[in-house]
Amino acid sequence: MPAARKPAALRAHDHDRCIEDALAAAADLCRAQGARLTPMRRRVLEILWQSHKPLGAYAVLDILAAEGRRPMPPTVYRALDFLLAHGLAHRIPSLNAFIGCSAPGAHRDGQYLICRNCGTVAELTDTGLAAELGRTARAHGFAIESVLTEAVGLCPACAGTGAGAA
Amino acid sequence: MPAARKPAALRAHDHDRCIEDALAAAADLCRAQGARLTPMRRRVLEILWQSHKPLGAYAVLDILAAEGRRPMPPTVYRALDFLLAHGLAHRIPSLNAFIGCSAPGAHRDGQYLICRNCGTVAELTDTGLAAELGRTARAHGFAIESVLTEAVGLCPACAGTGAGAA
DNA sequence: CTAGAAATTGCAACATTATAACAATCCTTT
């Protein structure tokens, strides 16, 4: 089988297009599921997509506040909960932060590559890894339902610039 | 190669022995590294080992408080930091909680099986999984330094009791 | 053995992340 395409977060790309595509995909997915992508939810998703770095809930809140809306924490958390529930965003537990999902279709059991230097996060969706772990767990009588993998290291851009010596 | 031994957390076992062994291993490891397993650190590790369920920092603090010592949060967090730094305990980010390490020798890049019903966590250390992810990431130019995998599901005990229908 | 240096713990205050409970508003359907 062909190697999976390199995640956009790890290569040069037209990021405006990246955002556009993500929002369009989200709109489609919500329409298909009868879910309401309200202005607040859409705006939060757009904010998460402004970069490939995850944002904390309060960072999202600060951006919204700077725009004139002055939402309180629950409003932001509810929008984030909606996005998580519909597979449009992910939470990175080790960072207490959120990021737009790059694969709203196959968003389960992803692997996150977190650059410890610049904070960029790339999402992989190698289903084989989760399957392999699932087999091992099953052998021990444990029935896995979902898997989350967080890898920390250096992204291509940072690996090349001697960031490792920091 | 032979199947790895089933984690103690997933089978009946003499848990007092479990605790004893863990503390003895910790003492050995600290002696070997010239690290000081002070009474506070030792007691916190012992508390983490009271069960195979992870404990939040404030839960540890409450247990210490009930014993007469009345440590402040920084004291507990510092003890936990020491245990993490020396591979004697792990943090489970999705739970904001800590658990004793079952494999102080090979404690890196572990996989945690979290029972969503009873909270038990079993640690696996399949180095092949991290290696495989490392190869994929490398192909994309990302240099992984550490990996943490959290799987949620049902442990053997809970899977048998219809907990799934909850 | 004792003085200085380093590591550990105590302590007070505070920062960050997340949630509970209830009111107001909006949106759809009839």
Next chain:
DNA sequence: AAAGGATTGTTATAATGTTGCAATTTCTAG
């Protein structure tokens, strides 16, 4: 237009984690 459900606003608070400095203990060197 009115009912019902979903969404958002608002207030307050809970849970988790950190900073900075002082006091104490432990180690090391002379």
